[in-house]
Amino acid sequence: MRIGELATSTGVSVRALRYYEEQxxxxxxxxxxGQRHYDExxxxxxxxxxxxxxxxxxxxxxxxxxxxxxxxxxxxxxxxLLNGERDRITRQIDQxxxxxxxxxxxxxxxxxxxxxxLHTDADPR
Amino acid sequence: MRIGELATSTGVSVRALRYYEEQxxxxxxxxxxGQRHYDExxxxxxxxxxxxxxxxxxxxxxxxxxxxxxxxxxxxxxxxLLNGERDRITRQIDQxxxxxxxxxxxxxxxxxxxxxxLHTDADPR
DNA sequence: CTTGTCCCTCACGTCCACGTCAGGTTTTAG
DNA sequence: CTAAAACCTGACGTGGACGTGAGGGACAAG
Numbered sequence: 181m182r183i184g185e186l187a188t189s190t191g192v193s194v195r196a197l198r199y200y201e202e203q204x205x206x207x208x209x210x211x212x213x214g215q216r217h218y219d220e221x222x223x224x225x226x227x228x229x230x231x232x233x234x235x236x237x238x239x240x241x242x243x244x245x246x247x248x249x250x251x252x253x254x255x256x257x258x259x260x261l262l263n264g265e266r267d268r269i270t271r272q273i274d275q276x277x278x279x280x281x282x283x284x285x286x287x288x289x290x291x292x293x294x295x296x297x298l299h300t301d302a303d304p305r
Numbered sequence: 306m307r308i309g310e311l312a313t314s315t316g317v318s319v320r321a322l323r324y325y326e327e328q329x330x331x332x333x334x335x336x337x338x339g340q341r342h343y344d345e346x347x348x349x350x351x352x353x354x355x356x357x358x359x360x361x362x363x364x365x366x367x368x369x370x371x372x373x374x375x376x377x378x379x380x381x382x383x384x385x386l387l388n389g390e391r392d393r394i395t396r397q398i399d400q401x402x403x404x405x406x407x408x409x410x411x412x413x414x415x416x417x418x419x420x421x422x423l424h425t426d427a428d429p430r
Numbered sequence: 431c432t433t434g435t436c437c438c439t440c441a442c443g444t445c446c447a448c449g450t451c452a453g454g455t456t457t458t459a460g
Numbered sequence: 461c462t463a464a465a466a467c468c469t470g471a472c473g474t475g476g477a478c479g480t481g482a483g484g485g486a487c488a489a490g
Contacts, residue, residue: 182457184466194467195448203447213456215467235404238446249407254415262415266408269401272359276398279360282374283391290379290387309436319437320478328477338486340437363476 183208183216190226197226203239205229205246235269308333308341315351322351328364330354330371360394 187194200206201216206225208216228249232242245265248258312319325331326341331350333341353374357367370390373383 182467193448195450198468199448211456213467214469215456231400231404231407233447234400248415249411252411252414259412259415262408262412266405266412269405269408273398273401273405275356275359276394276401279356280391280394280398282356283387283394286374286377287384287387287391289377290373290384307437318478320480323438324478336486338437339439340486358477 181218181222183218186218186222186226190223190230192226192230200226200229204243205239236272237265241265306343306347308343311343311347311351315348315355317351317355325351325354329368330364361397362390366390 181189183194183197187197197206197216201208206218206222206229208218208222211217228246229242232245237245241261244261247253248262306314308319308322312322322331322341326333331343331347331354333343333347336342353371354367357370362370366386369383369386372378373387
């Protein structure tokens with residue numbers, strides 16, 4: 181499949197796919213005229229890349245992680261990398277849960293009837 | 306306290322504190338010569354701002370949220386904002402948990418003894 | 431008064447995952 | 461064969477949260 185089809189079927193932009201190639205995250209074949217040609221595996225690969233980006237990983241980190249996910253390269257370095265990123269994500273989750281709890285507290289306070297409503301529409305004329 | 310002291314005691318840079326003022330997130334008093342003077346509440350405020358930034362909120366969103374946390378302004382708009390951000394954070398947490406699970410799968414596979422260790426140091430000469 | 435340290439205001443630089451435009455080529459439909 | 465659609469390679473723009481000087485005041489210590 182060509183780049184446009186991959187783009188529409190994965191929901192990422194054509195520019196993003198070319199950027200992934202720039203970052204060596206997803207290298208397609210080229211047909212005679214120089215056009216990119218992706219195989220079926222590219223679909224899952226793009227999804228994975230998007231998920232990892234969404235988790236806050238950088239291109240460089242993803243580039244390092246992909247061989248671990250793909251070929252199960254199992255070196256001390258790769259294990260350290262995996263565990264390091266896992267821990268980073270766990271810390272980020274903890275942070276987010278903390279923020280959500282804080283927001284929940286504010287929300288429940290604002291929903292309680294005892295809350296001081298300074299700017300309600302009810303004008304007791 | 307002046308800006309340098311606040312910076313060192315909160316761990317954020319002086320530049321960041323001035324940026325917060327630019328964004329109207331934390332407005333200090335000014336002493337005759339134009340120097341910023343922060344009170345004790347600024348310590349907590351800076352921590353809160355940092356936490357919200359870490360959760361991926363923008364300056365603008367934080368600016369909208371702060372009055373809710375502070376003065377419990379309780380309008381339909383503020384409740385919608387709070388709930389919207391809460392949901393966004395929940396989705397982000399779910400995404401992160403998903404990525405962590407994926408990494409865990411790779412990690413446990415790489416730690417299992419049945420794993421193909423292509424590049425170990427153990428050279429069975 | 432002077433020195434040293436802290437502080438001030440511009441204002442440009444950085445990083446990163448793309449968006450977007452320009453100018454040209456390849457592929458596909460008819 | 462032709463026209464349209466899709467694709468190509470640069471290369472500059474963007475937004476956000478600051479970093480990093482430049483050039484000059486503010487303020488406590490001696």
